Amino acid sequence: MALYETLNDLITPVCDELGYDVVRVLLSGGERRKSLQIMIERKDRTPLTVDDCAAVSRALSPVLDEKDPIESNYTLEVSSPGIDRPLVKLDDYNRFKGFEAKVESSAPINGRKRFQGKLLGTEGENVLVEFDGAPVSIPFADVAKAKLVLTDELIAASEASQTNEDN
Numbered sequence: 001m002a003l004y005e006t007l008n009d010l011i012t013p014v015c016d017e018l019g020y021d022v023v024r025v026l027l028s029g030g031e032r033r034k035s036l037q038i039m040i041e042r043k044d045r046t047p048l049t050v051d052d053c054a055a056v057s058r059a060l061s062p063v064l065d066e067k068d069p070i071e072s073n074y075t076l077e078v079s080s081p082g083i084d085r086p087l088v089k090l091d092d093y094n095r096f097k098g099f100e101a102k103v104e105s106s107a108p109i110n111g112r113k114r115f116q117g118k119l120l121g122t123e124g125e126n127v128l129v130e131f132d133g134a135p136v137s138i139p140f141a142d143v144a145k146a147k148l149v150l151t152d153e154l155i156a157a158s159e160a161s162q163t164n165e166d167n
Helices: 003-018 050-067 090-095 152-166
Strands: 020-028 034-042 074-079 100-109 112-123 126-131 134-139 143-148
Touching: 003 020, 003 034, 003 050, 034 050, 050 074, 090 112, 090 126, 100 126, 100 134, 112 134
Parallel strands: 034 074
Antiparallel strands: 020 034, 100 112, 100 143, 112 126, 126 134
């Protein structure tokens, strides 16, 4: 079983039980300074707090220590995906439809691998992005990386959702 599958199998049930969705699991750094970054969000989509991250970190630490899936020492980081979050799941492209994103494909599409434009959602297993005034269809399986672009519209939408949740 690949390391990321093992990590997801250990991390997801713990987060799920606590009321969080795992956005992304990323192991980075060299042999001497590894970091295991776990991005989470609340299932109810209310803003994530430092206390939320601390609670998940405390719950995950003993599980990861017991199973020990990473051979060397590492630092565990539990965080929010942030406003300009990565787009990891196919549903993310529908959830954030209308916002600007950067999408990088592993295979060229019309001679390009990088696209920045408004998300138009999905069509089957393809991600749709408006690029140069026309829709571009990118197979989800070919998306190497993607993230929202920090724009005034995205900031306003984030602030509006926080204001609605405060009321």
